Amino acid sequence: MPNRLVVALAYDRLCTFEFGIVTEVFGLPRPEMGPDWYRFAVCAVEPGPLRATGGFRIMADGGLDLLEEAGTIVIPGWRGALSEPVPPALVAALRKAHARGARLMSICSGVFVLAAAGLLAGKRATTHWRYVEQLSEAYPGVRVEPNVLYVDEGSVLSSAGSAAGIDLCLHVVRHDFGAEIANCIARRLVVPPHREGGQAQFVERPVPPPREGLRFGPLFDRMRARLAEEQPVDALAAEAGMSRRTFLRRFKAATGMPPGEWLxxxxxxxxxxxxxxxxxxxxxxxxxxxxxxxxxxxxxxxxxxxxxxxxxxxxxxxxxxxxxxx
Structure with missing residues (x-):
């Protein structure tokens, strides 16, 4: 069986939300998934105590030696993006893990650790839209994708800001265990089971006003129920009670894409x-x-x-x- 050990990095001033995502998906006991489910450990990048955003402290399972055993290594953000140098010992450990075939993942600003380790040269990667310009300027050899949720380059994966880490983690579960298991985890998280990595990360108006929500919610359900049929824009606009122009504008504001792309x-x-x-x-x-x-x-x-x-x-x-x- 593939190496199911997932190791999450922990460091002083840890990004709490991103770390919580990784723990929720890979670290909770899930006996219903059988004996081949992930094992999970926390690796301390530096000696403690390790403070996390929000005032609490992290007790890690071990140090950088844990990376020698990991099948997957997750970097849940990085303090200060470019303002905090990545410790040389961490760089060396990540390079060694990558060379032996470990899968490396970053969430949000964690991509700066992968870039500092030289593991993104010539590869595509993404990060939170606030950090895209910094990443491009600091690492011109990285092919930065500014408008996606996550990028899968095989052994190296990266996601955009915070909640896009959920999409990346579910993408990995889907890859490892299939859609049914990934959908089960998504239901536990009460999130959509799958969002394409190429979906825009910044939606101009992600929560429509109440009146539009009443129109679009049922419409999305009906569109999904008739995927086999032609769904012309004019007919959809009439169904939503809007002019074609208004419908196109509000649909994109609500979903981040035109109706054809969404379909x-x-x-x-x-x-x-x-x-x-x-x-x-x-x-x-x-x-x-x-x-x-x-x-x-x-x-x-x-x-x-x-x-x-x-x-x-x-x-x-x-x-x-x-x-x-x-």
């Missing part, structure tokens, strides 16, 4: 779920999710996910898939 993301999510959890053929899945043809489904899988439906099913399917190609 594409929902269709891809549903196609992924069907590939993972059913034996339906790729032809049937393309029809059921509104792509029309397997060729169109393959095109969007390749463009958005960098793989084919068949390869995706082979990696994530939870039961034997029926013949159908991909």
């Amino acid at each position: 594409l993301a929902e269709r891809l999510l549903r196609a992924r779920e069907l590939l993972e959890t059913t034996m339906h053929s790729v032809d049937d899945i393309a029809a059921a999710t509104g792509f029309g043809s397997p060729a169109t489904l393959r095109h969007h899988f390749r463009a958005r996910l960098g793989t084919s439906p068949a390869a995706y099913r082979g990696r994530f399917a939870q039961q034997k898939a029926a013949p159908g190609g991909g």
